[in-house]
Amino acid sequence: MSLYAEPPKSLSINDLASMKQAGEKISCLTAYDASFASLLDQAGIDVLLVGDSLGMVIQGHSSTLPVTIQDMVYHTRNVTAARKRAYVIADLPFASYASPEQALLNAAQLMQLAGAQMVKLEGAKFDVIRFLVEQGIPVCGHLGLLPQSVNQLGGYRVQGREPEQAGQILNDALAIEQAGARLLLLECVPALLAAQISQALTIPVIGIGAGVDCDGQVLVLYDMLNISMGKRPRFSKNFMAEANSIEDAILSYLNAVKNRQFPAAEQAY
Ligand code: KIV
Numbered sequence: 001m002s003l004y005a006e007p008p009k010s011l012s013i014n015d016l017a018s019m020k021q022a023g024e025k026i027s028c029l030t031a032y033d034a035s036f037a038s039l040l041d042q043a044g045i046d047v048l049l050v051g052d053s054l055g056m057v058i059q060g061h062s063s064t065l066p067v068t069i070q071d072m073v074y075h076t077r078n079v080t081a082a083r084k085r086a087y088v089i090a091d092l093p094f095a096s097y098a099s100p101e102q103a104l105l106n107a108a109q110l111m112q113l114a115g116a117q118m119v120k121l122e123g124a125k126f127d128v129i130r131f132l133v134e135q136g137i138p139v140c141g142h143l144g145l146l147p148q149s150v151n152q153l154g155g156y157r158v159q160g161r162e163p164e165q166a167g168q169i170l171n172d173a174l175a176i177e178q179a180g181a182r183l184l185l186l187e188c189v190p191a192l193l194a195a196q197i198s199q200a201l202t203i204p205v206i207g208i209g210a211g212v213d214c215d216g217q218v219l220v221l222y223d224m225l226n227i228s229m230g231k232r233p234r235f236s237k238n239f240m241a242e243a244n245s246i247e248d249a250i251l252s253y254l255n256a257v258k259n260r261q262f263p264a265a266e267q268a269y
Pocket of ligand 1 (some may be wrong): 030049050051052053054091187208218219220
């Protein structure tokens, strides 16, 4: 039996844009399966991100690189089967969008076979974004720390501390909006830079390790439930520490995001 009094209205990209305009923070968590997707949806989380972080938290790899498009289709289908209200974004995995044509084939799988409403891709791939948008595919950009480029970056580090790199990230963010992206995820950048970018862009900016002034926040679900293997990143928080149940922890995250209590200074750079 559903816990909903009546079926909730499914959120659209326009609803997320209106939230930014109204100053309402957008809550987002990663989801990889139907049971958690249903819990998050019923708690009122606005956006479910089927992240390629599943390579680490579900598959046990040390990076997101081994994740395939088949993995993403499988997990995205599980999430969309359970969600009623939340907006669902699916990651294009490593090396699945090297050209606009390859990106289209893979994004189409995430949307047609798995029901994603938007795809996310990492980096300053303006041509790919423009092409996908022309084909009617909503795109979320991803700047700052790019986990799919970890071997090139030499580790998971804060990006944009130096003025030159900060300027580059700001310019890339503006160009991603110009290319037609409808959302931007900023990962592990100084809070001041993220605030500047969130102000400069008309599209919503979702932060992870990017301070409280982004238009919304995302965390890896297993990190905030404290069930990930290994060390929790500094920008995350164990919401189970003061909760009696998983539902409590999710609601406490939702409230903390909406009320600007998360992230606090200790979770920002
Ligand atoms: O794959 C993922 O979970 C992400 C995080 C930055 C939220 O992209």
